[in-house]
Amino acid sequence: MPTANAPWWTRAVVYQVYPRSFMDSDGDGIGDLGGVLRRLDHLADLGVDVLWLSPVYPSPQADNGYDISDYQDVDPLFGSLETLDELIDQLHRRGMKLLMDLVVNHTSDQHPWFMESRSGPDSPKRDWYWWRGPREGFAAGDPGAEPTNWHSFFSGSVWNLDEPSGEYYLHLFDRRQPDLNWENPEVREAIYEMMRWWLDRGVDGFRMDVINMISKDVDPDGSLHDGPPLPGGPYGDGSASYLCGPRIHEFLQELHREVFAGREGSFLTVGEMPGVTVEEARLFTDPARAEVDMVFQFEHVDLDHGPSKWDPRPLRLLDLKASFGRWQAALADAGWNSLYWDNHDQPRAVSRFGDDSPECRRDSATCLATLLHLHRGTPYVYQGEELGMANHPFAGIGDFRDIESINHYAEARAAGMPADALLAALRRMSRDNARTPVQWDASPSAGFTTGTPWLPVNPDHDEWNAAAQRKDPRSVLAHYRRLIALRHEDPAVALGDFTMLLPAHEEVYAFTRSLDGTTLLVVCNLSRNPQPLAELVPDAVSAELVLGNLDVADPAVLAPWEARVVRP
């Protein structure tokens, strides 16, 4: 990307709010837009530029709002359209932007579109969704009668039988999240019209949920095909049929044209793309193709488990370096990276990639932040990450609320998996780890609600909370504030060329960023072992310290979990 006239989002930092767990203003124990408004100064103080708001649309909440039943309203659980208008106005007054989370691969099964589609095979909206009869040679409802063998992200088959019609409808996620049929131009036009409506209302862009799943690989006669069998059950992997399908670029270029063309303003489009490769991402984010500005890719968050996220394995720093290095190199001259450690779908960064022990938690959280924020790309801060929030100590299956975790537990137990091994995997990988209430202070509900929180507050909130960190210059919060300020002040952070150093070192992550003759050198020790910096990166020892996460005890030694940004 040329540095001159680089788009505004190359210098921006995005903060993700998962509203249900951010701040509750009406005492019902569930976060809401009123709560977001109350905490806006926290975001302004942090210095972030964009607020990514997870869904607040009307929804039965089967998947905490990622099952939308009305795209053009706000669920009373979270407030009203007027409250959202107020949020847009307050953000804009602070020079910040609003990125709406948009789920258009599927709707809720309670959306009027689906209710009409489900009303019968002759419904004018039948073809707005994916309906298929039973597999040839099977009767509807028979085991194996599902049209394809695909396994759902949320366990079981992706096909749900509609008894009255004897037909099945497709849902890549929960059965209450039927997939829209993007092959139908009526569906596409309805979505584009809705997106334009939101832009007219003042939003500044969209994070588009699983947007690389909207194009399915379907034959001209409508046939869909089985995927390779998955171990241990009757299902197969259908991802070759729905990840980055044959018309995905066509659909995204059409969306961009129909929604954004001709509009004045500075918008941002982010495509969440599970399974996207770096080669595909180059195409999706190449500005000349006008598809999306950046993608959320999953390569680095798939490094610490087997084919299933529930099969956790030790993370190797070499694998992380190789992955980040590949994405930095591939998108260096065309395209752009999103940079994230966690979000509402991932466990807490300090517990997963760092060391959340009492002696290492603060240092590892700030070390990880420094590493990520000094890469080339747009950094995302997930609510509470800036406070060093960690995974929750879930006691038993009854503590979990996430449909993905609960469904997986039921399916795996039915397949005979021992409960203790399952719980160990859930404690480590469940999305609920990221969904416990943000810890604002040390009061009983962490200042999140005056009621009973929908998900328990982490007991460590008495020590780990915003109030305790706000005025502490050594806090995780203060370090994030400094990192974000550095990105705004030094163009090399946003636009400098990236060069990986020490690719084979298993504990030190080091790289340079160079722009117009200036160079930043970043050295991070992702271990509990002191590192001989004078041997590893001699130029770093006597260089000017731009930003560090620890007081430098010995310039020639990188302390455990120490990160330094220096100017050689």
Ligand code: TEU
């Ligand atoms: O997530 C897409 C997705 O792939 C996730 O299911 C992710 O792979 C998994 O949760 C990791 O454990 C998006 C939303 O971010 C997620 O919250 C929704 O549940 C999902 O789509 C369906 O809308």
